[in-house]
C-alpha cells in the first residue's frame with residue numbers, strides 16, 4: 227500500500243509507531259554524543275541560531291528514513307524551484323517568491339519576462355527614500371497600520387522586537403479588527419495633523435481593512451476640516467498593496483503607494499513594504515538587518531546537503547511529529563517578551579499554509595497536515611498552561627526560543643529567564659521518576675512522565691537579524707512539511723466562504739426584511755433574529 231504518493235512515508239509511519247515505546251532517557255543513555263550530534267548552528271557568521279533537537283523523540287534510524295522521504299519528495303529541488311520562481315502555488319498558478327524579497331540584488335529571477343529581484347530592489351529604494359523623508363520631516367508623530375492577517379501580524383512582530391531593542395520618536399498603533407472599538411481607541415490617542423496611516427492590503431478587498439480605512443479618512447477630514455478627496459488628506463495615507471488599481475477604486479486616496487506582488491503570499495509578506503510602519507519608526511537599516519537574517523537561512527537551506535541541512539531536518543521532524551499524528555499541536559514558547567506575538571504570527575504562517583486536506587493532485591491527503599499552533603511567552607506560560615504540558619494527557623511538541631543577549635536586559639534576571647527555559651525543556655524530556663517504590667496516590671499526582679518533545683532555538687542576540695532568521699526557519703519548515711504531504715502551502719481557499727456569508731448576514735441584519743433568507747440554517751436565522759432585536763437598546 228502506498229501512503230501518499232511517497233513510498234518513504236511507510237517507514238516514517240512505522241518509525242512513529244516504533245518510537246511510541248522509546249524514551250528520551252534511554253535514547254540519551256544509549257548515546258553519550260546525542261546532544262552534540264543533534265545540536266547545530268544555522269545561519270551565516272553574522273546570524274547564528276543554535277538549534278538543539280536532541281529532545282525530540284527521534285533516533286538515527288528515523289532520521290535516515292525522514293531524509294529518504296526528503297529525497298523521494300525532492301524537497302530541496304522543490305525548494306530551489308520555488309526560489310527560482312516556478313509556479314509552486316499551483317491552484318493560483320503563481321510562484322511563491324517570498325525569498326526574492328530578501329535576495330541579493332545581484333540575483334536574477336525571471337517571472338513573466340521580468341527580473342523580480344530588480345523589481346524588489348527598485349521598490350525597496352523607493353521605500354527607503356520615503357522612510358528617510360518621513361523620518362527627516364518630523365511632520366508625523368503617530369503611525370497607524372491598518373491591515374489584518376499577513377498585513378498586520380508581520381509588521382506588528384517586527385515592531386515589537388525593534389521596540390524592545392531600540393527607541394523611536396513615533397507613537398505606533400496597529401488596527402486590524404472590524405470591531406470599531408479598536409480603531410476608536412487608537413484615534414482617541416492621535417491628533418489628525420500629526421497622524422500617518424499605513425493601509426496594508428495585498429488584495430485591497432479585505433472588508434476589515436477597507437472599513438477601518440474609511441473611519442480613518444472621515445476622522446481626518448473632520449479633524450482637519452478637509453474635503454475627503456483633498457490632496458492634503460491623501461498625504462496622511464500611504465498604501466501598500468499588490469492591487470494599486472483596486473486601492474484607487476476603494477476611495478482610499480493616498481499620496482504614496484508601494485507595491486508587493488501577486489507572487490508574495492500575505493502570510494509571507496513580512497519582508498516587503500508591508501513592514502513599512504516599523505521601518506519608519508526604527509529606520510530602514512534595521513529592516514535591512516532583518517532581510518539579511520532571512521537571507522542567511524534561505525541561502526543555507528538551498529546550499530546545504532540534506533544530512534547537514536538543519537532547517538530541512540526541523541521540517542522533517544515536523545512531518546514525523548504532525549504528519550504521523552504523534553502530537554496534535556505545536557506550542558511555541560519564546561522566552562523573551564519581545565516575541566510575545568510570535569505564536570500568533572506562526573499560527574497564520576503554519577495553519578493557513580498547511581491547514582489543508584487535499585493534495586496537489588486533488589486527492590485526499592493520507593497523512594496529517596498542519597498542527598494546531600499555540601503558545602505564549604516564558605516564564606508567564608509556566609504559571610498558566612505548562613501544567614498541562616507536563617502532566618496532561620495531550621502531549622504537544624514544543625519549541626523554546628531564547629537569546630544569549632537581550633539589549634538593555636538585567637543580566638541576572640536574563641540568566642534566570644534562560645535558566646527557566648532550559649529547565650522546562652529538561653523536565654518535559656526527562657520528567658521525574660517516582661521516589662523508591664512508593665506508588666501511593668500522592669506520589670502519583672507528582673509523577674512527571676517526561677518524554678515530551680521539544681526543540682530549543684537560541685540566538686546570540688535579540689534583534690532584527692535574529693528575528694529574520696527565526697521567521698525564515700519557520701517558513702521553510704512549513705515548506706518541507708507541505709512538500710512531503712503533497713499539499714499546496716501557498717493558497718487559502720478555505721477562508722473565502724465565511725467572508726461571503728458574513729457579507730450576506732451583515733447586509734440582512736442591517737436591513738429591514740421581516741424574515742431572513744432560508745438559505746441560512748435555522749440556528750443562524752435564530753441568532754440573526756435575536757441579534758437584530760437585541761442590538762438596538764430599548765427606548
Ligand code: F6P
Nearest residue numbers: 375376377427428429432492721
Ligand atoms: O483571509 C485571509 C487573508 O487573505 C490572509 O491570507 C491575508 O494575510 C489577510 O486575509 C489579509 O489580506 P489582504 O492583505 O489582502 O488584506
